[in-house]
Amino acid sequence: MEKIFTRTPTLTSSETHFCPGCTHGIAHRILAEAIDELGIADRTIGIPGVGCCVFLYYYIAIDTLEAPHGRAPACATGMKRAQPDKIIFNYQGDGDMAAIGTSEIIHAANRGENITVIFINNSVYGMTGGQMAPTTLLGQQTTTSPYGRNFQTEGYPIKMAEMLATLEGVAYSARVSLHKPKNVMQAKKAIIKAFEMQINQMGFSMVEILSTCNTNWRVSPIEALDVIENEMIPYFPLGVFKERTGKDFL
Amino acid sequence: MTEKKLTKGNIALAEGAIQAGCRFYFGYPITPQNDIPEYLAKNLPRVGGTFIPAESEIASINMVLGVGASGERAMTSSSGPGISLMQEGLSYMAGSEIPGLVVNIMRCGPGLGGISPTQGDYTQAVHGGGHGDYRNIVLAPASVQEMFDLTIRGFELADKYRMVSVILADAMVGQFQEPCRLTPDHPVTMPEKPWALKGRAGRKPQLLKSLYLGPGEQEAHNQDLQKKYREVERNEIMCEESLLNDADLMIVAFGTPSRIAKTAIRMAREKGMKVGLLRPITLYPFPSQQLHEHSERIRKILVVEMNTGQMLYDVKISAHKDADISFYGRPGGGVPFPNEVLDEIVKAMEK
Ligand SMILES: Cc1ncc(C[n+]2csc(CCOP(=O)(O)OP(=O)(O)O)c2C)c(N)n1
Ligand code: SF4
Ligand SMILES: [Mg+2]
Numbered sequence: 001m002e003k004i005f006t007r008t009p010t011l012t013s014s015e016t017h018f019c020p021g022c023t024h025g026i027a028h029r030i031l032a033e034a035i036d037e038l039g040i041a042d043r044t045i046g047i048p049g050v051g052c053c054v055f056l057y058y059y060i061a062i063d064t065l066e067a068p069h070g071r072a073p074a075c076a077t078g079m080k081r082a083q084p085d086k087i088i089f090n091y092q093g094d095g096d097m098a099a100i101g102t103s104e105i106i107h108a109a110n111r112g113e114n115i116t117v118i119f120i121n122n123s124v125y126g127m128t129g130g131q132m133a134p135t136t137l138l139g140q141q142t143t144t145s146p147y148g149r150n151f152q153t154e155g156y157p158i159k160m161a162e163m164l165a166t167l168e169g170v171a172y173s174a175r176v177s178l179h180k181p182k183n184v185m186q187a188k189k190a191i192i193k194a195f196e197m198q199i200n201q202m203g204f205s206m207v208e209i210l211s212t213c214n215t216n217w218r219v220s221p222i223e224a225l226d227v228i229e230n231e232m233i234p235y236f237p238l239g240v241f242k243e244r245t246g247k248d249f250l
Numbered sequence: 251m252t253e254k255k256l257t258k259g260n261i262a263l264a265e266g267a268i269q270a271g272c273r274f275y276f277g278y279p280i281t282p283q284n285d286i287p288e289y290l291a292k293n294l295p296r297v298g299g300t301f302i303p304a305e306s307e308i309a310s311i312n313m314v315l316g317v318g319a320s321g322e323r324a325m326t327s328s329s330g331p332g333i334s335l336m337q338e339g340l341s342y343m344a345g346s347e348i349p350g351l352v353v354n355i356m357r358c359g360p361g362l363g364g365i366s367p368t369q370g371d372y373t374q375a376v377h378g379g380g381h382g383d384y385r386n387i388v389l390a391p392a393s394v395q396e397m398f399d400l401t402i403r404g405f406e407l408a409d410k411y412r413m414v415s416v417i418l419a420d421a422m423v424g425q426f427q428e429p430c431r432l433t434p435d436h437p438v439t440m441p442e443k444p445w446a447l448k449g450r451a452g453r454k455p456q457l458l459k460s461l462y463l464g465p466g467e468q469e470a471h472n473q474d475l476q477k478k479y480r481e482v483e484r485n486e487i488m489c490e491e492s493l494l495n496d497a498d499l500m501i502v503a504f505g506t507p508s509r510i511a512k513t514a515i516r517m518a519r520e521k522g523m524k525v526g527l528l529r530p531i532t533l534y535p536f537p538s539q540q541l542h543e544h545s546e547r548i549r550k551i552l553v554v555e556m557n558t559g560q561m562l563y564d565v566k567i568s569a570h571k572d573a574d575i576s577f578y579g580r581p582g583g584g585v586p587f588p589n590e591v592l593d594e595i596v597k598a599m600e601k
Binding site: 043106 | 306450
């Protein structure tokens with residue numbers, strides 16, 4: 001019988017620690033596939049943030065640096081400046097990037113650091129038990145917004161992909177989702193595009209991925225996919241917000 | 251040749267970094283150390299180096315972490331408030347065993363404090379600062395020449411032990427000018443760093459991390475770190491022992507107060523009082539054994555610091571149990587005059 005699908009070599013065979021149904025695992029797979037399709041695994045160094053993604057090194061067989069919570073863009077800056085020929089990426093959650101690490105991400109992007117950031121927006125702090133994050137939707141109940149997020153007291157969900165797209169240093173900023181096979185394929189294309197930006201020295205590239213946290217959302221894995229479609233996407237629209245075409249540095 | 255040039259402390263330090271092969275500087279402005287980044291912004295590009303005016307000290311230390319993980323030499327410099335912001339990064343670097351150099355040209359605190367010279371950050375630098383059971387190598391220059399030499403030494407020690415080296419200097423040492431030899435007194439070398447992250451080509455994937463969650467793993471990791479720290483304590487202590495052979499009183503002081511103490515000691519000796527000086531150059535590892543041995547004979551000790559008694563604790567636990575320890579300190583930017591120290595010498599001798 002012909003084998004039509006196999007695990008991409010850079011994805012390890014380790015069983016993941018993710019909750020069943022969590023799309024962090026899908027994000028890891030398409031990231032590893034993107035790395036293999038581009039043939040860059042030998043020269044790629046990953047920097048996961050602190051969150052459910054922290055064990056990235058068990059699942060993707062490349063060199064990996066553990067960064068302090070939110071600081072991965074600064075660590076990546078140092079690493080890329082020291083090794084400009086390497087492909088450096090961050091993999092950050094929304095607590096990591098859109099809360100504690102906003103300063104580092106904005107300035108790395110604004111400097112046009114030639115790095116790639118995979119940003120997992122699951123609208124909560126997953127690892128610590130589902131507390132409210134800056135990305136939490138209005139009305140969404142979490143352990144620290146038990147009455148639902150209220151814009152009058154907690155403000156509005158932050159739109160990182162749109163915000164970063166306003167910065168001149170950014171070469172590529174897109175938002176994708178993992179709730180349907182078609183979207184998963186588009187997400188992988190976006191990751192490849194982001195890496196190509198780095199390979200071509202175009203500047204900072206970022207892919208925001210809408211991802212599930214069914215455990216903390218307290219829904220089934222399948223219901224969680226509907227939450228993305230019906231609740232997240234209406235507020236966090238999918239699309240490419242910036243795509244540099246030439247080396248049009250201002 | 252050993253030609254000397256009139257040089258400011260901070261500049262000697264910055265030039266020392268370049269001569270040590272450091273090609274990466276990241277920092278955020280703060281007085282009284284701005285001449286370090288300004289010098290490096292100008293001179294690093296000339297040797298193919300990288301200077302980034304970072305958005306914060308948090309970013310600076312994490313950029314140092316990123317370069318250190320790549321196996322290259324990197325540094326940052328700051329003062330009080332900025333060093334406080336770096337403590338998380340320092341703890342991660344210790345946990346992941348990533349080398350780097352951090353310069354603290356101390357300003358007085360707490361809070362925004364003031365910009366005059368002080369030694370108020372001894373405890374933060376030597377006994378902690380960040381979370382967890384870890385150590386940084388701490389070097390305390392007392393002259394412009396030492397600003398140059400100890401910076402080079404700091405990079406070498408950091409790489410040798412995969413630790414962070416801290417240059418802990420007061421604003422006086424940073425700002426005054428002295429003749430200085432601006433070439434290393436030995437060939438600067440960099441060890442092989444097979445642990446560095448350079449991509450997996452030709453080998454298995456590697457990892458630098460401080461997270462150990464398995465049963466007993468974190469404890470074992472801590473024990474390994476402690477083993478390394480004991481080795482540092484055995485091998486790397488540096489101190490100056492001056493006029494101690496016949497002394498009845500030993501002053502213990504580092505940085506600027508050690509210079510003031512030397513003047514006071516000269517004045518005391520002119521009056522017939524036999525006083526000597528023990529000057530720790532490495533604050534961690536602290537010269538405990540040297541201090542203990544001297545205190546077996548010299549029972550009177552006077553600790554002089556520009557703070558309210560921080561190194562004093564290390565002196566107390568190092569000295570002979572019968573030692574008679576006095577303290578004179580001026581916090582908050584106060585710099586002791588030699589005659590003040592002389593008065594304290596007299597008091598301690600008469601006790
Ligand atoms: C300075 C600091 N504060 C708090 C924490 C605790 N912490 C660990 S993970 C995390 C939240 C992670 O959430 P997110 O980045 O959204 O990732 P997710 O788990 O949702 O993928 C927090 C707050 C920490 N490690 N460091
Ligand atoms: S806590 Fe949420 S984000 Fe983390 S693994 Fe479980 S489902 Fe995924
Ligand atoms: Mg999250």
